[in-house]
Amino acid sequence: ENKLVTILIILVFIAWGIVTSPFGWDTAFLPSDPVPVDAIPDIGENQQIVYTEWPGRSPQDIEDQISYPLTTALLGMPGVKTIRSNSIFGVSSIYIIFEDDIEFYWSRTRILEKLNSLPAGTLPDDVSPALGPDATALGQIYWYTLEGRDKDGNPSGGWDPHDLRTIQDFHVRYALTAASGVAEVASIGGFVKEYQIDIDPNAMKAHGVNVAQIMAAVKNSNLDIGARTIEFNRVEYLVRALGYIENLEDLEKSVVAVRNNVPIRLKDVAKINFGPATRRGGLDKGGSEAVGGVVVARYGTNPLEAIENVKAKIAEIAPGLPAKTLKDGTISKVTIIPFYDRTGLIKETLGTLEEAISLELLISILVVIVLVLNLRASFLISSLLPMGVLLAFILMRLLNVDAIIVAQS
Incomplete structure (x- = not known):
């Protein structure tokens, strides 16, 4: 009885579904608000990390004076399922695992409140615990190295690990941390001067x-x-x-x-x-010492969007990276070279799923036409299938369900 209203409602849901679809469709004049896309399901526990440094101290001292007092102090927080600690030379790492229904940022707030209210004398005077980045175990979305390249993009060298690590720590890291959706950029490799x-x-x-x-x-x-x-x-x-x-x-x-x-x-x-400075690890690329960084995406952000923001920031700072003239006259310029980029995996997953969904819809429509033998009735029945897919995208966006391969299937 209200065909106009029905058609308008259907058009609204179709447009909304296209806007929230994760496949990167051209929405023309419509805004784009896609479902967060990732290729790997995050099945890790709801945990936070408290990281404490006490340089030069043995693992036993770290355990007795930092890990144990902090673990006992953090046990009384609401929603905590278990606490695990790890004490190594000069470093204490405490993993606080919350119940699955505890909100991520609420748990971080309670940990900070607890750390700020520790009684005097709980920890040594020169020790200050810090809360880890607001990211999950699968937050590492982009790895890169800093290398000397000539104008043709060929490796030219000429930079020692001291120089590259300094450039990474005081130039590249700060710039990439400012990219939207990035929780942390961790430096790795080289030597701290x-x-x-x-x-x-x-x-x-x-x-x-x-x-x-x-x-x-x-x-x-x-x-x-x-x-x-x-x-x-x-x-x-x-x-x-x-x-x-x-x-x-x-x-x-x-x-x-x-x-x-x-x-x-x-x-x-x-x-x-x-x-x-004394170091506990390094970065090896092709059998050679390398200097680089790890970009960690913030919890709840769209990994694909965060990677695009990082690439845009790299393109912005690339002209300002230092260069030097080598003895043979070659100009060696510091260049950011990616060696792990989750974009390819995400787009391959989306491409496979988009093709599978399209073929399934086409086959279902053909089956309906053959069974019903009525073009109009077949069109009405078959139109529900793509609308159902678009409605699923809308619900995934509203319920904050990432478009991982499991959810899409």
Whole structure:
């Protein structure tokens, strides 16, 4: 009796289904709000990770003074199913597993509240636990390396692991972290550049200084100090004492002690140079040392969309990456080279599913036509099949069900 209303409602649901479909169809003037797409079902547990560093400490010390106190303190939180801990050299990792019905970000909030309210003396004074990124175990969507390439894109080298790791930590990582949908960009491989002070026991004994004095001298020599302001001719000037270390010479001149009005400098009792920080792992690519990063997608985000955002950010920062001229005249430019990209797997999965759904709909329509032997009736019956698929996409979007291969099947 209300054909116009019925047709309008059907058109609305068809348009809504096309808008939410995960296949990347051209929606023309309609907005695009696709179902989040991934190729791998996330069957992991609902867990959060508390990560604590205590450099130089043995696994037993980490277990006794960090892992055990934190585990017992976190046991009383609501919704916790179990807590597991892992203590290795200098690092404590605590895995807090919640019940499946506990909301992801609510659990993070309760953990932060608990960590901020720990009684004094629970942990050593110089230890600060941190909550891991808001991602799942399957959040690693993009891996890349930093390599020196010539203008034709061929490997040219010329960059040592120190330089590449510095570029990764202070340039590339910050830029990619700003991409929408990214929870964390973790650096891997290479060597972290640091100032290294090798003390000379004989020189220390001769000058009468100890390790505590050397540590205090290093700490106090890397400071900027403010001294308020001075007003001169109705202009206010800021007074600052600039003391940050900029090179090895600044550190060598640090005064450790004074004997008979003669300053004993750090270079008199120790050797100062640049060197690599101690590391517990590395990145190997084709049998060679490599430097790169891992992009981790935020919980609940669309992995395909997050990868596209990361690629757009890489294209944006690529022209600004450093370059150098090698001895043979070749210009070697630092280039971001992906070696794991989940986009291909996702699109192959979607392509397979789209083809399967299309063939199934076509076969079903042909079967209905053959059985009914009435074109009009066959059209009405068969039209319910694609509408059913589009309605499924709408419900998946409303219920936050990712378009993984299991859900699509």
